Amino acid sequence: MQAAKPVQGANPEQGRLVLAATPMGDIGDASARLREALATADVIAAEDTRRTRNLAAALDVTLTGRVVSFYDQVEVSRLPGLVAEVEQGRTVLLVTDAGMPSVSDPGYRLVAACVDAGLPVTCLPGPSAVTTALALSGLPVERFCFDGFPPRKPGQRRAWLETLVREPRAVVFFEAPHRLAACLADAVEVLGGERRAAVCRELTKTYEEVRRGTLAELADWAVEGARGEITVVLEGATAVATDPVDLVEEVERLVEEGTRLKDACAQVAESASRTSGAAVSKRELYDAVLEARRA
Structure with a gap:
């Protein structure tokens, strides 16, 4: 050799x-x-x-x-x-x-x-359990992030899940089998039951198992208990476009407080883009405000 x-x-x-x-x-x-x-x-x-x-x-x-x-x-x-x-x-x-x-x-x-x-x-x-789970997940994983183990305490775990609400990349993390059910139940509440995921158990071993489905489906399955080493892959969030018309009221509130119209549109558009994950045009929002005023 x-x-x-x-x-x-x-x-x-x-x-x-x-x-x-x-x-x-x-x-x-x-x-x-x-x-x-x-x-x-x-x-x-x-x-x-x-x-x-x-x-x-x-x-x-x-x-x-x-x-x-x-x-x-x-x-x-x-x-x-x-x-x-x-x-x-x-x-x-x-x-x-x-x-x-x-x-x-x-x-x-x-x-x-x-x-x-x-x-x-x-x-x-x-x-590597990370790349093996990503490959087996059946989810879009061209871009992903690895988050280690979730926090053990419920409050801290929910706060961690809140950071993933609009994360566009797939997220892969490890979890202890005795905490899996609680983690997935919290994920359903914070991220929504329709978000897709995959739970990979005992990768490359005799009893390897990969469960794929929505968070709601996986949370129901996990209630029965899971054994072995667990790796979870969570689908990235889908950006949801915001209709500028829905932001007109917020712009007008800022204008009433003394903010210039263009500055208010820029501020609200930036905040909405960050929140939704989809870009909101300042120009389109400005036009929507003028149209609402004419109406």
Whole structure:
């Protein structure tokens, strides 16, 4: 098997940090580059050392490097030592339990620390629950945003959902199975029951399941309970055009308070465009006000 190529532009004798995606369930998703990296890394920083050793055994790979734990509670304390390893010319491999490091998993602080120190950082692409769920959702996902895990407290979760009311991009997020029903019920109230979504469960594993439908349909399904790791894809909001006639009264209210007509039209048109997600013409609104006055 060929050795992994050095980072472009980096000194081959210099150390580096390598982020590697690991299988989410199906061991067959492990890449040849992941096998090579596990076998040759000087240091392996693992979210769960036992799971990483089990992964290596399943891949028939012998770990020759030192394996250290790198999970949320020890992430900050481990940074100086790992950065020092790279500075001393060693390859540090960062892996999490499943999927890509730094994506709702430990990693970004170590990446930032190495970048700040001017050290090479590279990545071995591979499995990701985010992109897998997007591809399976059956929704328009040409543009999307990832929002990690929703807030746990109901009030904060509803406030988060309010920010998605007019979000035009698809939104993908993770959710704990025991909170899924409550999250979807809140989504129905805040976003409306007709908004489409997909709930992806146990991706790439034996009991993989993808439920597609409206938020109302998915909320009813989730009441029975869901198990496993959950990834949700929410359809982006559709921009709704605002009829300038419906804004005339608001413009006239501003005019009565002393605002010039043109300034009032500009202010109301800008606010309506931001709220609806569809542009409102200042000229058309101005003409609608004049027409209403003539009528």
